[in-house]
Amino acid sequence: MPLSRCVRMTKQRQAIVEELKTVTSHPTADQIFEMVRKRLPRISLSTVYRNLETLSAGGVIQKMEVAGTQKRFDGSVHHHYHIRCVQCGRLDDVHMPLIPNIEETVRKYCHYESVAHNLEFTGICPDCRADA
Amino acid sequence: MPLSRCVRMTKQRQAIVEELKTVTSHPTADQIFEMVRKRLPRISLSTVYRNLETLSAGGVIQKMEVAGTQKRFDGSVHHHYHIRCVQCGRLDDVHMPLIPNIEETVRKYCHYESVAHNLEFTGICPDCRADA
DNA sequence: ATGGGTGCAAATCTTTTGCATCGAG
């Protein structure tokens, strides 16, 4: 039960998790704020920020390690790759198999420990391609 | 001659490029500012920001696509992978061979065009490991 | 000489923090 890592399950935290699980996009903190706000009009942006940190630290949601000016969050916890549109910033999942054994390869080339990997693709998304 | 893409080669731009080429680290804009400042004490931080954008757009330097709060830049233009310490934020090159044909694989799984890839590893760097 | 580049300051955008109050356990 991953929720156990949160000391208290407040209605704000519950709403954040639930809203995040309803979308397949990878919203930023302020997008999540707008989503949750419809249910809890008095929630504050700082509560959203604080809880996104808490919840991802507790493994309930995932803080994404992607380039860009804003942090992004993912309601799905399993490891998968992403592709980002260099034109509009849109971010999609890529449902391809993970590269096997790559962590072992890295260890041969540097002296870091407990290595994880994160693969991000960039390109032009279908919408931006259509606009051009 | 990649420098040609810059309309004018000012002494500020020259200094930024030269300083960036002297280091193998991946400095942030303000670190580059401090480096260049020793040569051009009157340069402003906004000039550094503006020129890092211009120079990377022109292919003279590389704007790095990595996670983190600050943008990072690389004097080397060739494609290579990076590893980031989750504890101290340090960023190193990983001198392993690039994954071949991965862009082709991605095209089978999504409808983006002109896809590039960027692989980032995370772990604990030797220094932080020693501290623990 | 002229239009892009610069330096400065102010604005913007995202995220974090201090603090009094609230409410889940």
Add this chain to the structure above:
DNA sequence: CTCGATGCAAAAGATTTGCACCCAT
């Protein structure tokens, strides 16, 4: 009850922008 969580406002940190002056071409 108690202490962690919240809301608000203010601060902090990174980056961008407006504008008058400067200088590379």
